[in-house]
Amino acid sequence: MNEDKPYVELLLSSPNPHSSFLSLSQTIWHQQDVTTCAKKNALQKVVAAYEEICQNMHR
Structure with missing residues (x-):
């Protein structure tokens, strides 16, 4: 697993x-x-990961 982007x-x-x-x-x-x-820190990381995934899906 990528340690920089586990989510x-x-x-x-x-x-x-x-x-x-x-x-x-x-x-x-x-x-x-x-x-x-x-919780806030973990949620921010999950949201950032999800945003990255969504951006990559639309390329």
Whole structure:
């Protein structure tokens, strides 16, 4: 897995990156043992990965 972009590779390895993005985002948001700051950072990375995937799909 690419250590620089693990979320990109994770989403691309899914048969449906769109639903995986939603599921992963929801899973991060509902974690009980994680600080709000950590959730925000993880969600920002997931959103950035999803945006990169969407941009590449339209090229």
